[in-house]
Amino acid sequence: MSFEENYKIYVEKMSSAFRAHGIDVANEFFLLSETALAAAKNGNWLQAVGELKDGLEHALGEKLNSSHRFLKTPYVRDFTFDGGEKLSIAIVNEQSSEWYGRDGAEHAFDFLLESKRGLFVNSKRYLDLGGHQMIWACYYALQPSTVEVVSFEPSILNVAIGTFNCFLNAVISKINIIPFAILASNSSEGDENSKMLVDFMNIPLRGYRIDRMVDLNFDFVKTDIEGYELELLKCACYIGILKHARYSHLELHLGHLYGSGVGGDVWISRLEFAGLDGAELYSGRDMFEFLAEASPKGFYSFILE
Secondary structure, three states, X not given: OOHHHHHHHHHHHHHHHHHHOOXXXXXXXXXXXXXXXXXXXXXXOHHHHHHHXXXXXXXXXXXXXXXXXXXXXXXXXXXXXXXXXXXEEEEEEXXXXXXXXXXXXXXXXXXXXXXXXOOOOOOXXXXXXXXXXXXXXXXXXXXXXOOEEEEEOOOHHHHHHXXXXXXXXXXXXXXXXXXXEEEOOOOOHHHHHHHOOOOOEOOOOOEEEHHHOOOOOOOEEEEOOOOOHHHHOOOHHHHHHHHHOOEEEEEEEHHHHHOOOOOHHHHHHHHHHHOOOXXXXXXXXXHHHHHHHOOOOOEEEEEEO
16 A cells, blocks of 8 residues: 555544544644655654644643643654564654653563564454554554454544554554443443543543444454453453454553452452453463462453463
8 A cells, every 4th residue: 555545544544533532623733744744755754743743732732631741852763673573653742752762662562572472373353452552553463464453542642643653654554443442341431431541631531332343353352451451351242352362462450450449359250250261471370370479459461362
């Protein structure tokens, strides 16, 4: 697909996401200038990422809380991993700088270890719950067998930066971003708002029930939703998706719920109820053995098979 075709899809997806959040796009603040596009087509994305930042500042304004900071001079960071794989990331705000701009940021990219272990081989469809700025989604889309990545992300700020990252990595045609929080199939948006963490946003959270998806068959599922996974683990639809997948990456954010009286026994009981088995990502230890000894204030990743 050509650069021009990718840009057209980028504009369509940005417009659709902002409209879904009730944000006026009449001035098309996300459009890039001809000079920025010409430079980007030749590999220089500096002006384009600067225009993205300026547009988001204009469009979101008071919709972002006082703790959020855009970078004065945004930039693009290019990664080259072992084996020659490449991934580019727009560093637009302080959070993206802290997470993806720091030295050694790649050590937090769990997808590199999962790829090394062959978990993505022949995977065609990915479900990415908690897409943030679409770093994981872009990597999944860059895999040779990938046909589609479906990514849920409730922060319109992250959706916008993530959509730019999809354009930047020339995978925007493969990534379908749903700009809402994933909800269990027996939930309503209003009931679930208080259970979710969304960075920096002052606008109401919008949700999308998992059973509303037309095609529930995915080869690989990643779940990183800051504690709401406890609710999904009693959702028959979500459990069915996990059991159908070849592999799943499941992050358990015990620390987020510990202050509400949710201990490790609750997590173990919920996983047993779901009938799931797996191993801790780094140690390879059985999931239940690991959790029985883990700190109830911790954050852990598991691979389900």
